[in-house]
Amino acid sequence: MPLILFNKPFQVMCQFSAHPSRETLADYLDIPNIYPAGRLDADSEGLLLLTDDGQLQHNISHPTSKQPKTYLSQVEGIPDATMLARLRDGIDLGDFVTQPCQVRQIETPDWLWPRTPPIRERHDKPTSWLALTLTEGKNRQVRRMTAAVGLPTLRLVRVAIGHVSLESHPLWPGESCEISPADLNKPSNR
Known part of the structure; x- marks a missing residue:
């Protein structure tokens, strides 16, 4: 079966089983026997890959595969060079030290959809966007990393x-579409 690319909305649970108060993947995808290759928490949005191929699922999501994952994080505050260097070099989060990653400040992406509901805005607190590429993906890792350097994440999109x-x-x-598993390893034309 081809790989399913799905844009997970904010507050949707990354599961097919029913949830008492939130939508789940079953509310959007009616394809039997597929499972997410990795997860996004309810507060995160964006790219989720699903497949019925257990080996492919393992290859995408397991930390040993070192499959890079890129996130856009809208943070409260403006990063300085020291904050960005700390994020790049790895941060001790108490229960683990993050691996080095790629981080850069970016302009607001003009192709990104508006979030529903919108993030809270404070007139006295500016926001900025970071692009982070990691080869690991522990629970709430990006949020914990940005908070550790004084830049709380307001919106997170893989x-x-x-x-x-x-x-x-x-x-x-x-929305979702089918792609070939070979697309994971092919640079895009953009």
Whole structure:
């Protein structure tokens, strides 16, 4: 079966079983026997890959595969060079030390959809965007990393896994498409 690329909306649970108060993947995808290759918490949005191939699922999500995952994080505050260096070099979060990663400040992405509901805005607190590419993905890792350097994450969107991205496969939240597993290893044309 091809790989399913899904743009997970904000507050949707990354499961097919029913949830007492939130939508789940079953509210959007009616394809039997597929499972997420990795997870996004309810507060995170964006790229999720699903497959019925257990080996492919393992290859995408297991930390030993070192499949790079890129996130856009809207943070409260403006990063300085020291904050960015700390994020790049790895941070001791108490229960683990993050591996080095790629981090850069970016302009607000013009192709990114508006979030529903919108993030809270404070007139006295500016926000900025960071692009972070990690080869690990522990629970709430990006949020914990940005908070550790004084930049709390307000919005988190996973935009790429390997060479597959929502920029090259534009989908609105809740939309999905089929792609070839080979696309994970092929650089996109964009």
